[in-house]
Amino acid sequence: MTKPRVAIHKFSSCDGCQLAFLNAGAALLELAQLVDLVHFAEAGAVQPDAAVDIAFVEGSITTAHEIERIQNIRANSKYLVTIGACATSGGIQALRNGKMQGADWIASVYASPQFISSLDTSTAIAQHVKVDYELWGCPVTSRQVLQLLRDLLFAVRPKVNADPLCLDCKRAGNVCVLVTRGEPCMGPVTRTGCGALCPQFGRACYACFGPSELVNGHALGQRLSGLGLTSADVAKRFLFINAGAEAYAEAAAFTEHKHD
Amino acid sequence: MQAPAQFLARSALQSMIDALAARGYRVIGPQVRDGAIVYADLAQVNDLPQGWRDAQEPSSYRLTHSDNVRCFAWANGPQAIKPHLFAAQEPLWRAIQTDDGFRVEAVEPDVRPLAFIGVRACDLSALALQDRVFLGGPFVDPYYAARGTEMLLIAVHCSHAAATCFCASTGDGPRAGAGFDLALSELEEGFVLEVGSAAGRGIAALLPLTVASAQQIQAAQTQVEAAAQSQTRTLPSRNLRDLLFANLDHPRWDDVAARCLSCGNCTLVCPTCFCHAESEVTALNGKETLHQREWDSCFSAGHGYIHGFQVRPETKHRYRQWLTHKLGSWHEQFGRSGCVGCGRCIAWCPVGIDLTEEAHAITGETGHDE
Numbered sequence: 001m002t003k004p005r006v007a008i009h010k011f012s013s014c015d016g017c018q019l020a021f022l023n024a025g026a027a028l029l030e031l032a033q034l035v036d037l038v039h040f041a042e043a044g045a046v047q048p049d050a051a052v053d054i055a056f057v058e059g060s061i062t063t064a065h066e067i068e069r070i071q072n073i074r075a076n077s078k079y080l081v082t083i084g085a086c087a088t089s090g091g092i093q094a095l096r097n098g099k100m101q102g103a104d105w106i107a108s109v110y111a112s113p114q115f116i117s118s119l120d121t122s123t124a125i126a127q128h129v130k131v132d133y134e135l136w137g138c139p140v141t142s143r144q145v146l147q148l149l150r151d152l153l154f155a156v157r158p159k160v161n162a163d164p165l166c167l168d169c170k171r172a173g174n175v176c177v178l179v180t181r182g183e184p185c186m187g188p189v190t191r192t193g194c195g196a197l198c199p200q201f202g203r204a205c206y207a208c209f210g211p212s213e214l215v216n217g218h219a220l221g222q223r224l225s226g227l228g229l230t231s232a233d234v235a236k237r238f239l240f241i242n243a244g245a246e247a248y249a250e251a252a253a254f255t256e257h258k259h260d
Numbered sequence: 261m262q263a264p265a266q267f268l269a270r271s272a273l274q275s276m277i278d279a280l281a282a283r284g285y286r287v288i289g290p291q292v293r294d295g296a297i298v299y300a301d302l303a304q305v306n307d308l309p310q311g312w313r314d315a316q317e318p319s320s321y322r323l324t325h326s327d328n329v330r331c332f333a334w335a336n337g338p339q340a341i342k343p344h345l346f347a348a349q350e351p352l353w354r355a356i357q358t359d360d361g362f363r364v365e366a367v368e369p370d371v372r373p374l375a376f377i378g379v380r381a382c383d384l385s386a387l388a389l390q391d392r393v394f395l396g397g398p399f400v401d402p403y404y405a406a407r408g409t410e411m412l413l414i415a416v417h418c419s420h421a422a423a424t425c426f427c428a429s430t431g432d433g434p435r436a437g438a439g440f441d442l443a444l445s446e447l448e449e450g451f452v453l454e455v456g457s458a459a460g461r462g463i464a465a466l467l468p469l470t471v472a473s474a475q476q477i478q479a480a481q482t483q484v485e486a487a488a489q490s491q492t493r494t495l496p497s498r499n500l501r502d503l504l505f506a507n508l509d510h511p512r513w514d515d516v517a518a519r520c521l522s523c524g525n526c527t528l529v530c531p532t533c534f535c536h537a538e539s540e541v542t543a544l545n546g547k548e549t550l551h552q553r554e555w556d557s558c559f560s561a562g563h564g565y566i567h568g569f570q571v572r573p574e575t576k577h578r579y580r581q582w583l584t585h586k587l588g589s590w591h592e593q594f595g596r597s598g599c600v601g602c603g604r605c606i607a608w609c610p611v612g613i614d615l616t617e618e619a620h621a622i623t624g625e626t627g628h629d630e
Contacts, residue, residue: 030544146544154546159539163560164521166610170528171348171555173298175338178610179321180295188523188610202294213561214522214575223319223611 004053004153007039009073011059011066012093012122016139017084018042018058024142031146034153051076054152056145060086060093060122060244067128074129079152082125083145085138089210090244092138093122098243124244133158136191138208138241144193162191162213165205169196177204184224184237189215189247207248208241217251231255266464267472269450270329274305276414277377279466285375285412288344290337295323297337299344302377309334316422316603318612332378332446335422336602340383342531344374345408346390349554352403352538357547367550369403373410379440380418381433382425382602386531387413388439392594393534403553412459415440419483424603426493426616432600434487445480452480493606493616495587496623498597503623504588508580512621517576519611524557526605526615527582532598537562558582587619 008018021028022043037043038050048069055077061067074080085091096105103120106113125131135144151158165187169176174196177183183204187196191209198205217238224234235252242248268276280287281303289302292309302308308331315322316335323334351367379387394404418425418434427433436443441460445452452472455461496503527533537556542549556563558581564572572578590598599615606614 027544034544034546147542150542150544150546154542163562164523166523166525167528167555167557167560170525173339173343173348175294175296175298176321176525176608176610179319179608180323182320185610188521188525216518216521216575219519219521219611 003034003036005038005050006035006054006056006149007047007050007052007073007077008037008042008056009039009048009058009069010041011057011070011087011125012062013059013084013086013091015042015058017087017137020083020140020142020145024146027142027146031149035149048073049076052078054079054081054149056081056083057087057125058083060090060124061119061128062093062122063118070125070128079132080125080129081133081135081148082131083135083137083140085136085208085210085241086122087125088134088136089242090122090124092241092243094242094244095239097121097123098239122244133160136210136242137193141193141195161193162211164188164212165190165192165194165196165199165209168192169199172196172200174199177202178223178227182227184227184229184233186220186237188212189217189220189238189251206240207238210242211245211247215247215251217247218254221251221255225255231258265472265477266453266455266469267450267476268444268453268467268469270448271450272468273308273331273451275467276463277302277305279463280375280377280412282466283375283463284373286372287375287377289377290332290334292323296321297323297334299337299340299376299378305331308332308378313420314422316424316607318424318606318614319609320612321607329448330419330446332416332444333420335418335420335425336380336382336604338529338604338608340379340531341376341387342383342390344376345387345404345411346394346534346536346555347403347553348528349552350403351550351552354548354550369406371406373412374407375412375414377414378416379413379436380416380602381436382427382600383531384413384415384436384439385430385432385600386602389532389594389596389598389600390534412463413440413442414460414463415443415456417443417445417480417484418487419446421487421490422603422607424493424606425491425601426495426603427601428488428491429494429616430597430599430601431498435484445484447476447479452476493603493614495597495599495601495616496620499591500597500619500623501588501591504584504619507622507624508584510622512618513576513580515621516579516613516618517574519613520575520579521611522559522575522578523610524559525608525610526613527557527559528555529604529608530586530598531602531604532586532600533557535563558585583615583618583622586615 039047082088148158178185185204186207187205190207191212234255238248238252310331314334394401415436440456443454535556586598
């Protein structure tokens with residue numbers, strides 16, 4: 001029996017989501033028994049143009065070349081799965097889509113900006129090609145990618161869990177940091193999947209897993225203002241990692257408009 | 261069962277923990293952790309929250325410390341008995357692929373009997389309701405039963421109500437009425453002790469007790485009455501079923517939905533909420549799967565998803581489901597309301613939605629006096 005062929009591609013990103021595969025430990029060896037990893041540059045296999053059953057895509061689209069590459073990958077793949085905030089919403093670099101223009105950002109970061117050739121925006125993969133499944137997170141976890149892969153190998157539709165983080169946080173027995181300490185926690189509007197990592201260590205969630213199913217950004221924004229955050233600070237809480245996510249962008253715009 | 265009330269000196273409280281441990285119980289008691297009173301394994305009386313008080317308001321819970329000698333001068337924390345019996349997440353069984361099919365293996369729960377120190381009237385009422393769900397009827401839940409049937413409960417009658425408490429209105433407190441093995445009233449110098457069961461009497465026999473004075477008994481009575489009288493929140497009535505179902509199109513549902521985050525915190529801190537979901541955790545090799553159960557909420561997508569469509573797509577529908585079930589259709593299901601007046605859903609709601617206020621608004625009654 002031929003094994004399903006899998007590719008893991010990288011676009012504009014920090015490489016961290018690919019570590020969900022590399023850090024899987026023994027499961028990575030098991031994975032190698034189940035599928036052919038034909039392209040995974042971070043692990044050594046390089047066949048970017050190979051036809052595959054499943055293509056995982058990390059990173060956002062920020063250059064003209066990346067627009068061409070993603071079209072090619074889509075054409076060569078049966079399933080295309082985005083992994084992480086960059087690929088799914090445009091990532092932290094989508095902050096440049098806002099008020100400050102791309103050229104201003106480049107000039108403020110690079111000593112010789114003339115060598116940089118990039119688009120003015122950072123956009124999600126789904127804005128360029130059809131995406132079959134999206135895994136949110138910054139970064140995604142091994143559990144997420146392996147579970148989705150297992151479901152596809154079984155030919156069952158992967159279960160998408162867009163429940164708010166609070167449910168997992170309460171199941172873990174964490175004491176709410178918003179209620180006890182007035183921390184500006186984004187858990188009520190953030191998709192579960194991280195295991196409530198930040199609240200477990202007494203820190204407020206900063207929404208790196210993107211919007212949950214039903215985001216009431218107005219109500220949470222108002223609560224955060226009540227905790228003493230300025231409207232600009234509230235907007236930053238929504239825009240930090242997933243500025244390109246519609247529900248967050250809308251909440252941030254509402255907060256800024258209301259108070260400006 | 262009515263014997264003269266007895267007295268346990270504060271300096272002898274450790275003897276109670278030791279007696280329970282000697283009888284083989286895993287002792288669970290209140291402690292301060294991460295800014296809240298939580299119930300966890302308790303070995304030493306020094307780990308009790310001595311001198312701690314709670315201040316609770318909608319979306320706010322704060323502890324303060326003083327040199328007060330009392331250990332139970334607070335109302336309640338985010339959870340009490342529920343997570344210890346109805347586990348938040350628990351494996352039930354696993355299926356393992358074999359050459360000619362598959363076999364199923366049970367995952368056995370930990371069976372060491374639990375003893376709780378310091379549980380409150382609201383949580384005992386809630387426990388009775390959870391017992392009906394998991395132990396009542398022909399299908400007994402073996403996982404809950406393994407932890408819940410041999411349990412020993414030492415209650416404390418509340419001497420201090422939080423601003424969010426309304427157990428006097430629901431009829432569930434602040435005095436623990438039933439369901440305890442021993443009940444304590446905490447005074448400065450020690451504890452007035454009542455026996456509630458044969459098991460409780462067995463533990464009491466191991467303690468250095470004296471007869472409580474009339475003055476001590478009176479002081480205990482006075483403080484629990486004061487805790488009742490200090491409560492300002494109420495529900496309009498103990499049975500809101502007809503009023504709620506007559507108001508399914510009330511504009512207040514839209515109003516509360518504009519404030520509600522649909523985060524489900526109210527349901528997971530509620531000591532009577534029992535909804536759960538079951539799912540498979542499949543091994544990567546595809547040869548083994550773990551069937552697990554976890555707390556679910558009527559605010560989750562899965563709760564309202566029925567074979568291809570979502571029956572409660574919006575927050576408005578989900579909040580209405582929570583309130584009309586808890587305060588309405590529980591009466592048909594369990595013969596009483598599902599609310600025991602603990603006020604957790606008010607304090608632990610990130611945006612401070614007040615169930616009593618919503619109930620008053622929707623059923624057309626006047627709001628609570630503040």
